[in-house]
Amino acid sequence: xxxxxxLESIGAQAKQAALTLQxxxxxxxxxxxxxxxxxxxxxxxxxxxxxxxxxxxxxTLDKNDxxxxxxxxxxxxxxxxxxxxxxxxxxxxxxxQVMDEWSRxxxxxIKQVRVPLGVIGFIYESRATVTxxxxxxxxxxxxxVILRGGKEAKETNRYLAQxxxxxLIASGLPEYAVQLLSSGNREEVTWLAQLDQxxxxxxxxxxxxxxKAIMECTKIPVLKHLDGVCHAYVDADCDLQLAVxxxxxxxxxxxxxxxxxxxxxxxxxxxxxxxxxLAQRLNKRNVECRVDAQCKKIIPDWHIEAQEEDWSTEYxxxxxxxxxVKNIQAAIDHINHYGSxxxxxxxxxxxxxxxxxxxxxDSACVYHNASTRFSDGNEFGFGAExxxxxxxxxxxxxxxxxxxxxxxxxISGDGQTKDPSRLSI
Amino acid sequence: xxxxxxLESIGAQAKQAALTLQxxxxxxxxxxxxxxxxxxxxxxxxxxxxxxxxxxxxxTLDKNDxxxxxxxxxxxxxxxxxxxxxxxxxxxxxxxQVMDEWSRxxxxxIKQVRVPLGVIGFIYESRATVTxxxxxxxxxxxxxVILRGGKEAKETNRYLAQxxxxxLIASGLPEYAVQLLSSGNREEVTWLAQLDQxxxxxxxxxxxxxxKAIMECTKIPVLKHLDGVCHAYVDADCDLQLAVxxxxxxxxxxxxxxxxxxxxxxxxxxxxxxxxxLAQRLNKRNVECRVDAQCKKIIPDWHIEAQEEDWSTEYxxxxxxxxxVKNIQAAIDHINHYGSxxxxxxxxxxxxxxxxxxxxxDSACVYHNASTRFSDGNEFGFGAExxxxxxxxxxxxxxxxxxxxxxxxxISGDGQTKDPSRLSI
Numbered sequence: 018x019x020x021x022x023x024l025e026s027i028g029a030q031a032k033q034a035a036l037t038l039q040x041x042x043x044x045x046x047x048x049x050x051x052x053x054x055x056x057x058x059x060x061x062x063x064x065x066x067x068x069x070x071x072x073x074x075x076x077t078l079d080k081n082d083x084x085x086x087x088x089x090x091x092x093x094x095x096x097x098x099x100x101x102x103x104x105x106x107x108x109x110x111x112x113x114q115v116m117d118e119w120s121r122x123x124x125x126x127i128k129q130v131r132v133p134l135g136v137i138g139f140i141y142e143s144r145a146t147v148t149x150x151x152x153x154x155x156x157x158x159x160x161x162v163i164l165r166g167g168k169e170a171k172e173t174n175r176y177l178a179q180x181x182x183x184x185l186i187a188s189g190l191p192e193y194a195v196q197l198l199s200s201g202n203r204e205e206v207t208w209l210a211q212l213d214q215x216x217x218x219x220x221x222x223x224x225x226x227x228x229k230a231i232m233e234c235t236k237i238p239v240l241k242h243l244d245g246v247c248h249a250y251v252d253a254d255c256d257l258q259l260a261v262x263x264x265x266x267x268x269x270x271x272x273x274x275x276x277x278x279x280x281x282x283x284x285x286x287x288x289x290x291x292x293x294x295l296a297q298r299l300n301k302r303n304v305e306c307r308v309d310a311q312c313k314k315i316i317p318d319w320h321i322e323a324q325e326e327d328w329s330t331e332y333x334x335x336x337x338x339x340x341x342v343k344n345i346q347a348a349i350d351h352i353n354h355y356g357s358x359x360x361x362x363x364x365x366x367x368x369x370x371x372x373x374x375x376x377x378x379d380s381a382c383v384y385h386n387a388s389t390r391f392s393d394g395n396e397f398g399f400g401a402e403x404x405x406x407x408x409x410x411x412x413x414x415x416x417x418x419x420x421x422x423x424x425x426x427x428i429s430g431d432g433q434t435k436d437p438s439r440l441s442i
Numbered sequence: 443x444x445x446x447x448x449l450e451s452i453g454a455q456a457k458q459a460a461l462t463l464q465x466x467x468x469x470x471x472x473x474x475x476x477x478x479x480x481x482x483x484x485x486x487x488x489x490x491x492x493x494x495x496x497x498x499x500x501x502t503l504d505k506n507d508x509x510x511x512x513x514x515x516x517x518x519x520x521x522x523x524x525x526x527x528x529x530x531x532x533x534x535x536x537x538x539q540v541m542d543e544w545s546r547x548x549x550x551x552i553k554q555v556r557v558p559l560g561v562i563g564f565i566y567e568s569r570a571t572v573t574x575x576x577x578x579x580x581x582x583x584x585x586x587v588i589l590r591g592g593k594e595a596k597e598t599n600r601y602l603a604q605x606x607x608x609x610l611i612a613s614g615l616p617e618y619a620v621q622l623l624s625s626g627n628r629e630e631v632t633w634l635a636q637l638d639q640x641x642x643x644x645x646x647x648x649x650x651x652x653x654k655a656i657m658e659c660t661k662i663p664v665l666k667h668l669d670g671v672c673h674a675y676v677d678a679d680c681d682l683q684l685a686v687x688x689x690x691x692x693x694x695x696x697x698x699x700x701x702x703x704x705x706x707x708x709x710x711x712x713x714x715x716x717x718x719x720l721a722q723r724l725n726k727r728n729v730e731c732r733v734d735a736q737c738k739k740i741i742p743d744w745h746i747e748a749q750e751e752d753w754s755t756e757y758x759x760x761x762x763x764x765x766x767v768k769n770i771q772a773a774i775d776h777i778n779h780y781g782s783x784x785x786x787x788x789x790x791x792x793x794x795x796x797x798x799x800x801x802x803x804d805s806a807c808v809y810h811n812a813s814t815r816f817s818d819g820n821e822f823g824f825g826a827e828x829x830x831x832x833x834x835x836x837x838x839x840x841x842x843x844x845x846x847x848x849x850x851x852x853i854s855g856d857g858q859t860k861d862p863s864r865l866s867i
Contacts, residue, residue, distance in 0.1 A: 119823065121821070134834045135834055217833075238663060238835045259857040263859060265859075266859035266860055266862075266865065270859075270861050298867075375852045377465060379557075379850075380850065382853060383851070383852055390860035391550060391853065396546070397851075398552075409559045409642045410665075411836040413851075414850070424838055425808060426822075426839045427808055427810075428807060428812055430809065432687065432812070433811075434688060434813045435696075435813050435816065436695050439695060440687045440690060442723075
């Protein structure tokens, strides 16, 4: 590590805190979480005042209403933050869970036991709610965390960090278990990414540019997803109304999120029946459709032809690409080729087709007859999420408590040696 | 990726093979493994001839007898290679295993299912047995593998790769499921490490220099250990003979391996009783002892004083460092500070001390009253191992079939959408 890294002492403090945290009881961790939840509700006014300062700044920037709305806290939203923390407190402690145990013929007893990862570097944009979710998940799983939030929530995050710090001290947890980087220096992200002596994993959440930049400059393992190019495949034998609803929900309920749909693949045998229904619904939602030549023949109103790059584009907007495929295998091949391994759905009444799709699609979450919008820690029952992963190592899909743990092997014996015959000398 | 990477076509072939392999049945994978095991036994003479060519070359190099012995194949060792492959075939298929499943209040059914990682890049030194172990583990877990063996086993590996290729074809598996890099070009390691478009994980096994060099030049996740600085802590209340045996086995049975002991910590209250017994045994084994000032007072023959760097040195030789500690906490702190998070043992009759040690030591494998030499896939009952990990992400300790898998979530519904109320338009 570069010894002149300005965050070195923060890293060292986090590592020290992590060593203590790995042995803190569930009760003590929950005491902290419940104290923090109460404190957040108690200081709702101050949180809203800090948020007002952030909003003053945001209004001077060129941001749309949806963005400003996401950043805006209200009394109710503050209550939800506190409730989220209490929900994480109510979940079982992952640390110490026995994942597997067995004995060996020589009498050794082997246990595989969950342990915390250590120090998490969490880099995220915008919402202050995420500050609370990440704090709750990291502490509950016995990890120290270094938070680096976006500048748009700077004042709110700063105030929340004060409350978190006070609750850590009040409940006897290490005071450096949660540290917020708030100098506002743009270099902070790079410095954090170079703390490989202290940080066990980096979790970045935000735009692709941010995540790519982090990956360029770090040797620390990164848990992340870059794209969410999610697909729906409409099989020949399916409930057409159900298909329209799942696609509508997936594309239009919140088009800016990573589990929203970007591409619809339709079996050729059902296309003439299905596309008019789909066109009608998407038209009502003002969705721009970019389609292949065959679709265009069926729905002449769809006049924008999809280009090659459309098949791998995450629009994050009311735009969708649509293609007719000759069979389920063509759909699977398309998704495995163009997709981002995030979330895909087959809409079908054919069980063997569903099985084939669920097995052969190489994505974190594969759905049968349900919206891809459920790819989310809360919807999975994890209480919250710290991110979603689309790589293969460690964690895939929504990441929460279990995904913030590692394991160790505990082996108990009564004197076993590898080669007892050597020892009688 | 650099488009001029000479291994690009090999990477693309491996990725294509991996897509097929993820859906190959356990029966078909086992047919390959059993075919290969038979083929190895059938061609034992040819394998020994290839090995003889390697040995001719090795004898011209400056290598010690132990090294040459490890590289030398015999009829019996070839039989063991085949048996190892059959043992992996006999293990349950990890692919498709349901790790967890649950339902949500909205009726969604969620299953977490094991899937292969994809393409493994395996870089290793020396022994041809490792070629067979890696092939068996990778194929059984549904992964394609690109093998890069050491130059000392070049001819043997080449011949084995021919047998593997023939067995893949004979059993109907993708012919590029296992590919050996055998040009002998030193740049191969770098090229392989830069195939991030195709390779999901790099597993390097060998010297620290090799592994560090790979980590410098790759963006692919690496599963590895660098050091094996393993510790034994002798508690005040313990069976002294058992302690001597565990230390002797750990230090001298095979000093060159990563799970061998490097440092002994002794509780001050037992030191005067224990050290003479230990000195006697280590003396018989010709072990050089580097000790702290207190040890020296008790055993004047121990005249080499340990330096600061001794406490973090992996000797890989008949050398050990020894230190007296004032209590168990000092031992734990020493190990967490100087250790490499590989394998450590407490020798104690005190259950609460054992529990404290097993909990607070932050290492992949922690032992109570048993030799650290058991940190090994075979000894854990995994059939073989592809390596040992000391990092926190994905896999820790001995890595075999389960550690070569990822997972995906399979979610089944009957039309669930995130926001049903929006859909009645």
